[in-house]
Amino acid sequence: MDKLEDYKRPSVAVDIVVFTIMHGRLKVLLIKRGREPFKDLWCLPGGFVRIDESPENAALRELKEETGIKDLYLEQLYTFGKPERDPRGRVISIAYFALVDSTKIKPAVTGEEGIKKIGWFDVDFLPDLAFDHKEIITYALKRLRYKLEYTAVGFELLPDKFTLTDLQKLYETILGEKLDKRNFRKKAMAMGIVEKTREQRKGSHRPALLYTFRKKASSSAFKQVKFEK
Amino acid sequence: MDKLEDYKRPSVAVDIVVFTIMHGRLKVLLIKRGREPFKDLWCLPGGFVRIDESPENAALRELKEETGIKDLYLEQLYTFGKPERDPRGRVISIAYFALVDSTKIKPAVTGEEGIKKIGWFDVDFLPDLAFDHKEIITYALKRLRYKLEYTAVGFELLPDKFTLTDLQKLYETILGEKLDKRNFRKKAMAMGIVEKTREQRKGSHRPALLYTFRKKASSSAFKQVKFEK
DNA sequence: CCTGTTAGTGTCTTTGTAACACTATCTTAT
DNA sequence: ATAAGATAGTGTTACAAAGACACTAACAGG
Incomplete structure (x- = not known):
């Protein structure tokens, strides 16, 4: 058998x-x-x-x-x-x-x-x-x-260096909803999952700081799971 | 091929x-x-x-x-x-x-x-x-x-009718930590995932009300995912 | 009727989430 | 040189959920 x-x-x-x-x-x-x-x-x-x-x-x-x-x-x-x-x-x-x-x-x-x-x-x-x-x-x-x-998996879709606007757009694209810029950046920084570099990305407007992903804190929730009644 | x-x-x-x-x-x-x-x-x-x-x-x-x-x-x-x-x-x-x-x-x-x-x-x-x-x-x-x-899957481990203490003990057993009785009951009720019956379970002490699981609201989070820094 | 045991309940504090608008810095065109 | 256009960057307040905390209620049995 x-x-x-x-x-x-x-x-x-x-x-x-x-x-x-x-x-x-x-x-x-x-x-x-x-x-x-x-x-x-x-x-x-x-x-x-x-x-x-x-x-x-x-x-x-x-x-x-x-x-x-x-x-x-x-x-x-x-x-x-x-x-x-x-x-x-x-x-x-x-x-x-x-x-x-x-x-x-x-x-x-x-x-x-x-x-x-x-x-x-x-x-x-x-x-x-x-x-x-x-x-x-x-x-x-x-x-x-x-x-x-609830994880930091989104970084896998970005190059090593990216702007916070890139990151936010990625979230917006995948989740299909607009996110608040200030809250988004505040949270990303507070969680310590991104790190500033000294480089900038230039365009015909104010340059943006480039960030990198910090692997250490990768297990965190980016946005808490929604709570339904 | x-x-x-x-x-x-x-x-x-x-x-x-x-x-x-x-x-x-x-x-x-x-x-x-x-x-x-x-x-x-x-x-x-x-x-x-x-x-x-x-x-x-x-x-x-x-x-x-x-x-x-x-x-x-x-x-x-x-x-x-x-x-x-x-x-x-x-x-x-x-x-x-x-x-x-x-x-x-x-x-x-x-x-x-x-x-x-x-x-x-x-x-x-x-x-x-x-x-x-x-x-x-x-x-x-x-x-x-x-x-x-984050789901209501715990009910699968209980009989159709159970007391809130049963439910809490189940969570404590599986998660391996003590939970606060008042907060636990408050949350279970607020989420509407349990429903009172008119039956009681008796013992040599104050009888406990029996509850049933409400399948409708089963997708809710019971306890929010922990947020690590 | 007293004791033991478990059931059941409310408030306050802390923490996280959500909403919200203006200034800063750069490039390009005039 | 400066004005216009575009994107970057920043802080406060209000609301909601989570967490800490202690006493009274109801029953059985002696």
Whole structure:
């Protein structure tokens, strides 16, 4: 009864939801499928877990293979395993949630061999997606918003040096609401999660101080969880 | 490259961490292994996912088979997938997190066929465990404490009718700290997550009013997430 | 009816959250 | 040189939630 051979084994895959912020919009990385099923539909980057690698390494490997992305924040999201979720057969997929700073994305990521195309899509305007990938993205989005409110994960989406306005815009973009500038800055400073540098960013207006993220205090809540009656 | 046949498939299992409160202590359900590897060591209830069932159903089925437990709160916890976690070969395990009210546990759950024994263990005094099950329990405990602070999941551990003292003791047991009686009751009432019944529980002292859980307001925070500097 | 035991209740202080508007500094155009 | 445009940066007050704290009430049993 406990022998591994007694059971038909499902295939195990990983799918990764990679978020970034581009031009003030939250984007997800998608790949155009080159073959059936769902040929020419968009889907999440991912692939099968090899027999000797951990799911997390599979996720990192697939991301590198398919998109060249290397340094990113990665965490396990949820395992999707309904028997009918893949028309090819039984595939259980461990979904991952990733964040990248858009300045680190390689520009030449489109049209590799002409078979696959990859693209960044605005989360509010997603195309039709293969498999249950829409559901996975919805789940990831929920997690992103949730995490943003009570952890300092947002820094993963910014370059090493950023202005407080950058940081605030990031929060506003993801949470979908305006935040008060003074309260936002007060809180960021009070929590000690950002640190001043001596550099400035210039434009045709008053220059802004650049800040860096202080990893030490990273476990703090940025905004307290809302209290519903 | 995308054919399912091209890949060696891992086995996929589920493991369930079932918590209950007995005699004011937090307990986990464990099973004594009847065969190698790790014969006679304790482990989490669980088993392999069948080719045509969802992981969640596998978890429910295994729990019923092994322990007779039927009605419980169940949610996916995390998928453990390091290649070396099972000496029999590659096994990826989807861990679940479950809560049962101890009054619903069948008493005759020990010594089925004399092969397997099952038992409830105090989380602070766990025996040696098979596989990486210790790690899984640690992870589940973290999740339990975390969820208790910001959701109303604690009710899953109580019978339908309970006193506010019962509820408070439950929180104290799991969080491992004393809570203030007046503040606790004030908050429980203010949030509207409990409802008075007209029944009382008697003892050799002042009788206590019984309350029920109001499912409507279940998404509220019971205690706000702590804010660390 | 006294004792033991648990149930039940209110106020004040502290802390965090939310609302709110003006000045400062730079660039560019005239 | 200076005015206009644009973004950076800053403090106070009011409100809401959390935390600390101690006594009275109701029952059973002796």
